[in-house]
Amino acid sequence: MPTPPKPAPPPAPPASKPSAPAAASCSASRLSPIPRPTAKPLPPAVASMRERIIKAAVACDYAGLQKLGDEKGPSVRFSYDPDQDMATTWRIQEEWKDSPQPVLARLVHVLNLPFYQEGNLYWWPTAFREGATDADFALLKGIYPDEMITDMREQKSYIGMRVGISADGDWQAAIQGD
Template sequence: MRERIIKAAVACDYAGLQKLGDEKGPSVRFSYDPDQDMATTWRIQEEWKDSPQPVLARLVHVLNLPFYQEGNLYWWPTAFREGATDADFDLLKGIYPEAMIADMRKEKSYIGMRVGISVDGDWQAAIQGD
């Protein structure tokens, strides 16, 4: 599933990402508008006139970082886990601004894109923010 998400995100295939998210039922938890599907929300964020957000690029970057397992979910990145180390936060360089990484490290709270995929390959979460 991880590789399929990356492939669809690199291709900017919003419909493909939505299909992957709904593959085993509409289960992906994601940030923002609960009345709008994930693909539409991400397309809008990517195309914001005043402040476009690189949602798909961050999704790809995060899924190329190390992961950890919690229960039956694999989570990316390791900076999201309890007790994240400075090394975990260092891996975020180039994905988020240095000031944002410094704040997350100081607060010991990762608020960037985090992705959860179950051990059986069900994409469960793609959440940004706190």
């Protein structure tokens, strides 16, 4: 009686595919990259810059944000260390081990709030303007802790993230604090 043939070896495992790079992670990564519609129309250059800032923040693209800030020359005023660029500062704040700060999420949230115009600049949020109302401060709920909003309202002084874009689309300011 002939010996039965040996079973075929199992197929080789499929070649491993290179793993995709990990998705960027920051406080804004789960937010929508599509800006909310504004109540009043923005000039096209301002609307474009606002849209590109939101898109870069949601993508956690610090270098892209820095590039937008320097698009028309190094002009963005921002908070904190004057010897460090905006992108590095924000990355450090987002990644602080003991107390990470949701800088990019606040940037996106603020740019989705109503704006006001002061001269050649378009500013977000309206809580930053002189004579801001309780309604302006109420829009900040969920962006800042309730106690902080109450304090800002009582002091009539908004100290959160404020963003300014000039009428020609130059990102001028992204300031937090006093």
